[in-house]
Amino acid sequence: MWYNIDFYIWAVNLLVIRLRKPKMIAFVKSLVTPIVNIHYDFLQKKAIDEFILNHNGQVCYLRKALNDVFDNELRRIRIGSGNQYNRQYIYTRAEQKPVYLGKIYIRDKSAFADTGIDYIVYVPKKILASRELELIKWIEIFNEAGTAYKIIGE
Known part of the structure; x- marks a missing residue:
């Protein structure tokens, strides 16, 4: 050229x-x-x-771009859905609903389906600890407008 x-x-x-x-x-x-x-x-x-x-915010391209930049050999970075768990509510006596709750797990408020987190980026802890700001920068480059994400170290 x-x-x-x-x-x-x-x-x-x-x-x-x-x-x-x-x-x-x-x-x-x-x-x-x-x-x-x-x-x-x-x-x-x-x-x-x-x-x-050459890359965009689609899950397959985002995963490829992040793996190319941060984990080229092992390619351990994954992207999962943000809608994970449904909420369990405790009802009052006036509502006359069942009181038995079964097993309830304590989860982060962003792990539920109605929180607005569209996708979760699963990153190895070693990469997250050493290059977190660079990772956030690359995700922000490819992140589509109006979508929210969360980074979880594995």
């Missing part, structure tokens, strides 16, 4: 042939080095932008 340029070779080729001595070539390369650094930063940013554009 047009952006794949070797600035060192380009600068040396622009020199007059009789000036292409080792000292002059080294001098010209030192002058071109800042442009080469900017070009390298451009290529890195372009690669990240292409990665983001």
Whole structure:
């Protein structure tokens, strides 16, 4: 493509042939080095932008993108549904409903179906402890508008 340029070779080729001595070539390369650094930063940013554009907020693409960035070899990051548990209510005597509740488990308030959590990202604890802010940043990049998520360490 047009952006794949070797600035060192380009600068040396622009020199007059009789000036292409080792000292002059080294001098010209030192002058071109800042442009080469900017070009390298451009290529890195372009690669990240292409990665983001090739993925979206669908579950399969989000899982693939997170595994590519954080757990490329073992691919242990999973995405589950946010609607997990139905609530159990305790009724008053005036409502005349059964009092027997059976087994009740204490759960976080975001684990129930009506809390607005659309999906849960299951991440290994080691990755969550070391790169949590980066993980949140990548999820926010791919998160669709109006959807809420929760990160759980496994």
